[in-house]
Amino acid sequence: MNPDRTLPWDWYGGRIPDNAVVDATAYIETSFSFYCFRSRLPRGAEIGRGASTYLGTMFDVGPQGHVKLGDYALVHGARIICDSEILIGDYALISWNVVLMDTYRLPLSLPDRRRELERLSTRQPGVSDAGVPARPIH
Template sequence: MSSARTLPWDWYPGTIPDNVVLADDTYIETSLSFELCRSQAPVGLRLGRGSAVYKDTMFDLGVHGRVEVGEYALIHGARIVCDAELKIGNYTLISWQVVLMDTYRLPFDLIERRQALERAAHTPTRSPSADIPAQPIWIQDNVWIGFDACILPGVTIGEGAIVGARSVVTQDVPPYTVVAGNPARVVRHLDAGGITRGIDHEK
């Protein structure tokens, strides 16, 4: 990265925000990943040693959003929505079109949601917003999240877990398990060396 916080290979004419902290060997494919980064935290994003962020990844960070990415983690085309805190562990793989969201940003209540949409119609960005509390997400080390998966607010994914493609994760995932489905359920147990046994659904 240059002193002007631009990427020499970047096709997009953007810059890396000042509150994004990179290791010397971190790789970011394009500054477009930060077009929705509005974090005003002293460190809005920290990328660990050997980590890589590839094309189509988008850091959609609110003003208080803080994201920490561990060492040798790889993010390829994910949408990371963070209004509070989101941690991604070491050696984690996040596939394309994965959504990680620590907030819904709009209320479930119908009347309140309509009011937020009406307010958005009169703002310059036309972006709806409401005072919705965020619930941090923690993805621990050595996790693999398959494509199109969605991780919802407040979820912790345990070390060594695998999230199947197109799964919707609504609750914590135990370490060294495979989860799949909507909502995601444990379908297999793992150990540090690989698959050990399946789940007996008849019990």
């Protein structure tokens, strides 16, 4: 990773967020994986030693979310939807089309969900305060 937090090989012109702690031996294929990353925590993401993320991986992390990839973990083409905490252990392999969620982001009740979607349709993109609880995944 370059000092300005860009990736020299990246096809996307983005940056790795300042609050993403990435080990010097880790590999991130593209900064696009952080397109939906909104964590405001000091360590919103941690990518461990020798860990790697490849094309199609998306860190959809809310303002209070924290994601940690352990040492030598490999994630390829997974979507990680986190509003609390998701910890992926050392040597874990997560492959294509896997979705990890610690929150639904919308109520489960159909009438409540419909009301929330109608309310959100008039809001700015990326802003949700549905009040749905998130629980850590370890």
